[in-house]
Amino acid sequence: MAKLKIGFIGCGGIANQKHFPGMSQQTEYVDMCAFCDLIPERAEKAAKEYGTPDAKVYTDYHELLADPTIDAVHVLTPNIAHCEITIAALEAGKHVLCEKPMAATEADAKKMLEARDRTGKMLTIGYQYRHFPVNQVAKAVVDDGWLGDIYYAEATYLRRRGVPTWGVFTDKSKQGGGPLIDIGTHALDLTLFLMNNYDVDYVVGTSFEKLGRLLDPEHQGQVNYRGEHDSWNNETYDVEDSAFGHIKMKNGAVINLRASWAINMVGETGANNEAHATLAGTKGGLDTLEDRVRLNHVVANQPSVTYVGNKVASYIPGFSQGPAPLSKEADIWVKALRGEGELFVTADQAYCVTKILDAIYQSSKTGKPVYFD
Template sequence: MSKLKLGIIGCGGIAHAKHLPALAKLSDLVEMTAFCDILEERAEVAAKQYGAEGAKTYTDYKQLLEDKTIDVLHVLTPNSSHSSITIDALEAGKHVMCEKPMAINSLEARKMLDAAKRTGKKLSIAYQNRFREDALMLKEACDDGFLGDIYLAKAHAVRRRAVPTWGVFMDKEKQGGGPLIDIGTHALDLTLWYMNNYRVKSVSGTAFHKLKDQNRANMFGKWNPAEFEVEDAAVGFIKMENGATIYLEASWALNTVDVREAMTTLSGTRGGAEMRRHPVNGNPALSLNTEMYGKLVEITPEMISSIPYYGSQEETEGDREARQWIEAIMEDKEPLVKPEEAYIVTTILEAVYESSRTGKEIILD
């Protein structure tokens, strides 16, 4: 089978941190032939480092879409442009991997979903945390019934002081929000996926703007308070149609020491699960709990991805995400992250913001 030709729209931080290195490891399956960014220099740098021979660069993505040889596009732009670029790409006959979140609101996400169905092209959203070792094991445990019926969950996306000071993260118009839509989206996606429950009844929540002036101890350096247009923290309470509930917490800046990101706590009728960081190496750590033979039991599996000195190569969650996505296209199967699921995530996040703005519980259809 011939290689897929792939284009990149948006050659900034997330492209270089995840997508480009992961796709480069799939040189037997894909070749990157087009790179687009509003800053010509960024597109040229990416093309020089990762592009196939003769790779083209663009500053206007619509010109890139005219290249009928391109099979797949990765949309890695600010949130506000996810929907319009993705829809144009699908209409141009390309399969699309779009960075999270799917869109800045449910209306735009619905348009993306409709375009994928109308064109018959594959669409997936970049929720790479599903591909972590601990995440994959927990999903298997949930599907096997180890937890039973999961009726209570907490979705964690909490940083103490880690406000991203680069790019447009603090720009409400371009991003649609702050930590809730940026990292809360990962925690919520994981939680819904484990519960296998996307039927939402109602949402309430609060977005906080409290710590914009406390910027001296930030992990990524001081931010300009005048540019901090989005919330510094947010919480949401989600009720599902079957009575299950989810507590969602997200922060870039919060006075707490209980920090964890893209993780969840699950309680079911047969057992529970807790995702945290390992206290020594900082890697994701999973703990399963249940009752066994009249005793309370906690199971903590080892997460070993490679054997030192034996030439094994560690595979990241970004690598697994890219491979599963490309294989889904080549083998004509569903991607692990379905756009219908990502649409529900966006709908819930939008409802948390709306509840905070109005002070009311939002009832969802």
């Protein structure tokens, strides 16, 4: 089988952290042959570091999509552009791996689903947390029946101070929202995936704009991923700094979602500081910890705790090291492109996540629940 030709639209943070290194492990099967960014130096640098010798560089994604030899593209731009570029790519006959969240709004995500169905091309979304070994262990525990009927869950991604200070994350016009749409989306995707329940009855939510604008940038107490003090611009900050949602499923189960990148709460002891899930069922419950799953169950009539998957693999900030998250996503994607496997994150599942997030924002504005069909 000939090598697949892959193009990349957006050559910023996540492209360099995940997609380029991930796909560069697949060069037995793919040619990384086209790179597009509004900032030409970014596309040029990517082509030089990761591209084939004849890799092309673009600043206009339409030109990249006009190349009939390209089989698939990765859409790695800010959220607001996901819909337009993904639909154009599908219409141009390309398969698409689009970054999370699927879209800035439910309406946009729906258009993307329709375009996938119209064109018959593949569409998947970059929810790599599902691939983390600890989360795979959690999925196996659930599927093995240790929890019974799951009726309560918490989906959590809380940063005490962790506002992204690169890119356009604090610009609502480019991202559609703040921590809810940026990191809450991962926690919710992970929780729905573990529960395997996408049937929503209604959603109530509240988002807060308390700290993002008020804090003096000199005293924000922000520490970035390299452990250095960093600050965000509170004059241009126009997204929420925390958001909370209550999601009632049609089978009666509820999920409480908490997302923040600036809130005066310390992290939970034992929990990891990234996306994690707590589930409670009729037979047992679990928490996804940093490197293992804590199963809360009853043994010999005694409430007991069992740690499952002892030190399965620690989470690596920035996905820069460790094979699991970045190579797994690329591996599954390339297998699906080659017709040798199925997509793991379906666009329908990602659509449900975006619909819930959109409903939380709507509910926060109106003070009312949003009912699903």
